[in-house]
Structure formats: C-alpha cells, structure tokens
Amino acid sequence: MSNPTNLKYTASHEWIKTEADGTITVGITQHAQELLGDIVFVESPAVGRNVTAKEECAVVESVKAAADIYAPVSGIVVVGNSALDSTPELINSEPYAAWIFKMKPSNMADVNSLMDAAAYQAHVNSEAH
Amino acid sequence: MTLKQTPLNAAHRTMGAKMVDFGGWDMPVNYGSQMDEHHQVRRDVGMFDVSHMRTVDIKGGDVRAFLRYLLANNVDKLQFSGKALYSCMLRPNAGVIDDLIVYFMDEQWFRIVVNAGTADKDVAWMKEQAAKVAPSLTLTPRMELAMVAVQGPNAREKVWQVLPQTKAATSELQAFQAADCGEYFIARTGYTGEDGFEIILPASKVESFWKALHQAGVAPIGLGARDTLRLEAGMNLYGQDMDETINPLEAGLAWTVDLKSERDFIGKAALLANPPTHKMVGLVLQDRGVLRGHQVVHTAAGEGEITSGSFSPTLNLSIAMARVPRDVQVGDVVQVAIRDKMLAAKVVKYPFVRNGKGLI
Structure with missing residues (x-):
C-alpha cells in the first residue's frame, strides 16, 4: 500500500490530514502498523489537552509492544476516535481511515512544513538500512 | 556481532x-x-x-x-x-x-x-x-x-x-x-x-x-x-x-x-x-490497557512486580504473571502502575488457558 499523497507525515510515522474546518486528523502509517503488528489497545489523548510538537500524546499497543504516538505540531486536542476502544485492529486493516485523534494546530504553517508522501517514503527507506 | x-x-x-x-x-x-x-x-x-x-x-x-x-x-x-x-x-x-x-x-x-x-x-x-x-x-x-x-x-x-x-x-x-x-x-x-x-x-x-x-x-x-x-x-x-x-x-x-x-x-x-516471602500469581486487568513485564503492582500487603504480561488472544483481555508479597490472595483486586495511571487488576490462579479453553 502506498502512502496517500494528500497527507503529510512525520519522522515518527504519524500521518496528518488537513480538514476544511481548520483542524487536523492524525493516525499512524501503514509502515508503522506493520512494524507494530496486531494492535490490541489505543489510548487517545484527553480532549482539550494542550500539546506541543513531538510531545507523547497517545499510545498504541500491539500484542508485542507499546508505542508512543507524538503530536505532529503544537495545538489543542479536539477529539479522540472512540471507535478504536472496541476495534483497535482497524489500525491494522485500514491505517489511513482509522484516525486516532483530531487537533487544532496553533499555527497551520507548522503542518505545511511536515513531510509529503515522497519525502516520508524516502525516510522509511533510509530507516530500513 | x-x-x-x-x-x-x-x-x-x-x-x-x-x-x-x-x-x-x-x-x-x-x-x-x-x-x-x-x-x-x-x-x-x-x-x-x-x-x-x-x-x-x-x-x-x-x-x-x-x-x-x-x-x-x-x-x-x-x-x-x-x-x-x-x-x-x-x-x-x-x-x-x-x-x-x-x-x-x-x-x-x-x-x-x-x-x-x-x-x-x-x-x-x-x-x-x-x-x-x-x-x-x-x-x-x-x-x-x-x-x-x-x-x-x-x-x-x-x-x-x-x-x-x-x-x-x-x-x-x-x-x-x-x-x-x-x-x-x-x-x-x-x-x-x-x-x-x-x-x-x-x-x-x-x-x-x-x-x-x-x-x-x-x-x-x-x-x-x-x-x-x-x-x-x-x-x-x-x-x-x-x-x-x-x-x-x-x-x-x-x-x-x-x-x-x-x-x-x-x-x-x-x-x-x-x-519464601513472595509468590507468583496471575493477574487479569479489569480496566482498559495492556499489562507488561516490570510494571509495579501495588497491593495491601506491599509492592510486587509483573514478570510477564501481554494481551491474551484467547481470552481477549490482558493477563500477567506477577511476583507479589506472600499474603496477597486469589480474588484480591490490586493496582498496576501503567504510565501515569493506576489500573485495577484481579488476582487469579493460573494457567489462564489449557487445551484451547479459558480457565478464568
């Protein structure tokens, strides 16, 4: 599965979608879910929490390991995806649909400066070596 | 190497x-x-x-x-x-x-x-x-x-x-x-x-x-x-x-x-x-989360530690083996420190599963 070109990406393997209402939606990439394996638990950040870029703000746990999810930019958490409470495995089957949380960035320009799909793919390739 | x-x-x-x-x-x-x-x-x-x-x-x-x-x-x-x-x-x-x-x-x-x-x-x-x-x-x-x-x-x-x-x-x-x-x-x-x-x-x-x-x-x-x-x-x-x-x-x-x-x-x-002053017990997590090795277990009889923990695919919940003070009893509810939270876990006897069937 290739990485959608309408999304932005972080080096820590989150994807970011810019919404029309000025919020962003955050999930983890195909590559990240593949590394983690079968996901069994998601802890999304508290609504209203102020986060700074690269701060740990959610946790995804697979059978074998726990992984921190980082805020891609600074801002305030708007909502977590409660559907993942009972069906965390959606992250494995549909990583680009199973979003983890939405947030309102303090500065939208921060989002625009994140990696695009091609830069992210190059980053993944470089980590493999 | x-x-x-x-x-x-x-x-x-x-x-x-x-x-x-x-x-x-x-x-x-x-x-x-x-x-x-x-x-x-x-x-x-x-x-x-x-x-x-x-x-x-x-x-x-x-x-x-x-x-x-x-x-x-x-x-x-x-x-x-x-x-x-x-x-x-x-x-x-x-x-x-x-x-x-x-x-x-x-x-x-x-x-x-x-x-x-x-x-x-x-x-x-x-x-x-x-x-x-x-x-x-x-x-x-x-x-x-x-x-x-x-x-x-x-x-x-x-x-x-x-x-x-x-x-x-x-x-x-x-x-x-x-x-x-x-x-x-x-x-x-x-x-x-x-x-x-x-x-x-x-x-x-x-x-x-x-x-x-x-x-x-x-x-x-x-x-x-x-x-x-x-x-x-x-x-x-x-x-x-x-x-x-x-x-x-x-x-x-x-x-x-x-x-x-x-x-x-x-x-x-x-x-x-x-x-012995300690013993092994099984834990079943009551709250949402995943028990893992080295998490600290807080009990009325003192502190213990999870030695092995994971998600149980057969039982569809999180289980662990833990070393706890001798006076902890099956049926007790203990607290496990997971990141910044204390989550409730029930003390059980293990094995948890034998021959395809859950035992707890």
Missing part, C-alpha cells in the same frame, strides 16, 4: 518470516499476524523452530545419582524409559541457573534439553559439578541436532502423517513421555498448553521435515505467538519470570522442587534456610 542461525534459517525467510535478534539468534518472530498464529495453535496445529535450544546427553554408570544431586526436582520420579521431568538447576544459593527437561532413557543414559540463552553456562556448570562428584560421566552437547515443536489439537495426527514409521512407538505416549525412534526422538511435551510433540532430529534432516509438515497443512509459528501461548498456559520464561537472583519457590515452581526426600541437592540448604 553475527547472529547465530538454526538450520531452518533459509526456510523461515522463504516463508516470509520477520526475523529478529533473539538472544543472539536470528529467529522468526512472526510470519504474518501473530494473533492468527496464536489462534492457529489453539484451534488446529502449528510448528515452531526450537533448534536454538540445546540437547545434552549424559552417559555413564552413576548418571542417576549425579542428577539426583544436580537438579531440584527428583529424577527418582523417572522409573521407565522415555519418562520426562521438568526441573530447575540451582546455584548453591538456590538462584535458578536454568529450567530444563530431563528424559530417562536407561540407567546409562539421561537426556537434558536446556534453554538457548543459557546453554553455554548450563553445560559449563554441569561439567564442573560432574568433575567433582562423578568424573567418569560423559556430557555431550548434541550440536548436530535440531528441534521442532508441533503443537495444537491436531499436532500428533500431522506428525504421524509425515513420519508414519514413528506412529507405533509414539501413539501410546502420555504427556511428558518420549520415544527414541532412531533418528527421531519424539516427546509429548511442549510450551503452549496444547497437546503435541517436540521432535529432536538430525540438523541435516530438519529442513525436509519442516517442509513436509508445511505440505501437510502445518503453519509455521513465530516466537511472538510462542510467548503469548506459554503465558496463557502459565509457563515460566527463563530470564523473565526467574533467573539467578530468584529461587524456584518464589518463581511459582515449588511444585518442581522435591524437599521431601532425604537426598541432598545443590541449593537445598539455601531453600530450607530462606522461607
């Missing part, structure tokens, strides 16, 4: 395994979904490459007397050929050097299978002790042998399909019994809580055996599922649930230590002098 490889290394890669460094060995952690592999063993049959474990043959006239002294369990329980016994091997201070399975073949020959990560120190310790008390014995690590575990409700049928010549000798085997079928040493043992066989065979034959099992419909299972299967089955993992700093009475292994007989064994005096 170059990782050590089993004779099945190429076969794992051909089957799409994700390989990891497992204690210096290049081993398959999974071939696809770890969860699917777990269910495959509980519901049907799967095979594991355990060739990194080491078989050691001990031969000589006084082998039984030597093992009576070397091991915490009593080899006098082994009274017919092929009978197996699970035991710890202890330091004089009763710390666990390793846990192992010993097979009685005849009065001149016992076979021991030890863990991969401890194999070198185990053999060195056995040789050191033998030199002191039984110098005529020969201890031979069988580096030319490989080992495959076939586990699950349909495991034995599949092994007989692939090795029909061994069926007569193995069809009557009960749990913890083995038969020496020439090149194939077949034991009704395992590390999953399911029925099945562990087969020790020449390394030169293992790849064709593995492929024949695969042809017969036996799925390869990685070390990831091996760990969740053994955790559900309530079986200790050396290096995690016990090591040289822990004695077997505090590792949930009192049932494997024979303190009743008159015999002396290495570690006995230390065990008698130090009554």
Whole structure:
C-alpha cells in the first residue's frame, strides 16, 4: 500500500490530514502498523489537552509492544476516535481511515512544513538500512 | 556481532518470516499476524523452530545419582524409559541457573534439553559439578541436532502423517513421555498448553521435515505467538519470570522442587534456610490497557512486580504473571502502575488457558 499523497507525515510515522474546518486528523502509517503488528489497545489523548510538537500524546499497543504516538505540531486536542476502544485492529486493516485523534494546530504553517508522501517514503527507506 | 542461525534459517525467510535478534539468534518472530498464529495453535496445529535450544546427553554408570544431586526436582520420579521431568538447576544459593527437561532413557543414559540463552553456562556448570562428584560421566552437547515443536489439537495426527514409521512407538505416549525412534526422538511435551510433540532430529534432516509438515497443512509459528501461548498456559520464561537472583519457590515452581526426600541437592540448604516471602500469581486487568513485564503492582500487603504480561488472544483481555508479597490472595483486586495511571487488576490462579479453553 502506498502512502496517500494528500497527507503529510512525520519522522515518527504519524500521518496528518488537513480538514476544511481548520483542524487536523492524525493516525499512524501503514509502515508503522506493520512494524507494530496486531494492535490490541489505543489510548487517545484527553480532549482539550494542550500539546506541543513531538510531545507523547497517545499510545498504541500491539500484542508485542507499546508505542508512543507524538503530536505532529503544537495545538489543542479536539477529539479522540472512540471507535478504536472496541476495534483497535482497524489500525491494522485500514491505517489511513482509522484516525486516532483530531487537533487544532496553533499555527497551520507548522503542518505545511511536515513531510509529503515522497519525502516520508524516502525516510522509511533510509530507516530500513 | 553475527547472529547465530538454526538450520531452518533459509526456510523461515522463504516463508516470509520477520526475523529478529533473539538472544543472539536470528529467529522468526512472526510470519504474518501473530494473533492468527496464536489462534492457529489453539484451534488446529502449528510448528515452531526450537533448534536454538540445546540437547545434552549424559552417559555413564552413576548418571542417576549425579542428577539426583544436580537438579531440584527428583529424577527418582523417572522409573521407565522415555519418562520426562521438568526441573530447575540451582546455584548453591538456590538462584535458578536454568529450567530444563530431563528424559530417562536407561540407567546409562539421561537426556537434558536446556534453554538457548543459557546453554553455554548450563553445560559449563554441569561439567564442573560432574568433575567433582562423578568424573567418569560423559556430557555431550548434541550440536548436530535440531528441534521442532508441533503443537495444537491436531499436532500428533500431522506428525504421524509425515513420519508414519514413528506412529507405533509414539501413539501410546502420555504427556511428558518420549520415544527414541532412531533418528527421531519424539516427546509429548511442549510450551503452549496444547497437546503435541517436540521432535529432536538430525540438523541435516530438519529442513525436509519442516517442509513436509508445511505440505501437510502445518503453519509455521513465530516466537511472538510462542510467548503469548506459554503465558496463557502459565509457563515460566527463563530470564523473565526467574533467573539467578530468584529461587524456584518464589518463581511459582515449588511444585518442581522435591524437599521431601532425604537426598541432598545443590541449593537445598539455601531453600530450607530462606522461607519464601513472595509468590507468583496471575493477574487479569479489569480496566482498559495492556499489562507488561516490570510494571509495579501495588497491593495491601506491599509492592510486587509483573514478570510477564501481554494481551491474551484467547481470552481477549490482558493477563500477567506477577511476583507479589506472600499474603496477597486469589480474588484480591490490586493496582498496576501503567504510565501515569493506576489500573485495577484481579488476582487469579493460573494457567489462564489449557487445551484451547479459558480457565478464568
């Protein structure tokens, strides 16, 4: 599965979608879910929490390991995806649909400066070596 | 450092395994979904490459007397050929050097299978002790042998399909019994809580055996599922649930230590002098989350620690084995520190799962 070109990406393997209402939606990439394996638990950040870029703000746990999810930019958490409470495995089957949380960035320009799909793919390739 | 490889290394890669460094060995952690592999063993049959474990043959006239002294369990329980016994091997201070399975073949020959990560120190310790008390014995690590575990409700049928010549000798085997079928040493043992066989065979034959099992419909299972299967089955993992700093009475292994007989064994005096202050219990998480090793357990009787924890695919909730103060009781609700939260867990008896069925 290739990485959608309408999304932005972080080096820590989150994807970011810019919404029309000025919020962003955050999930983890195909590559990240593949590394983690079968996901069994998601802890999304508290609504209203102020986060700074690269701060740990959610946790995804697979059978074998726990992984921190980082805020891609600074801002305030708007909502977590409660559907993942009972069906965390959606992250494995549909990583680009199973979003983890939405947030309102303090500065939208921060989002625009994140990696695009091609830069992210190059980053993944470089980590493999 | 170059990782050590089993004779099945190429076969794992051909089957799409994700390989990891497992204690210096290049081993398959999974071939696809770890969860699917777990269910495959509980519901049907799967095979594991355990060739990194080491078989050691001990031969000589006084082998039984030597093992009576070397091991915490009593080899006098082994009274017919092929009978197996699970035991710890202890330091004089009763710390666990390793846990192992010993097979009685005849009065001149016992076979021991030890863990991969401890194999070198185990053999060195056995040789050191033998030199002191039984110098005529020969201890031979069988580096030319490989080992495959076939586990699950349909495991034995599949092994007989692939090795029909061994069926007569193995069809009557009960749990913890083995038969020496020439090149194939077949034991009704395992590390999953399911029925099945562990087969020790020449390394030169293992790849064709593995492929024949695969042809017969036996799925390869990685070390990831091996760990969740053994955790559900309530079986200790050396290096995690016990090591040289822990004695077997505090590792949930009192049932494997024979303190009743008159015999002396290495570690006995230390065990008698130090009554246990902690014990192992099972935990079932009541809140959402995943229990993991090293998380601190807060109880009314003091603090404890999770030794092994994970998500249980069979029970669909999180379970753990934990070392806690002796006064903690089954049925108690304790608190486990997970990141910045305290989550409730119920104290239970393990095993959690046996022969495909949840027990809690």
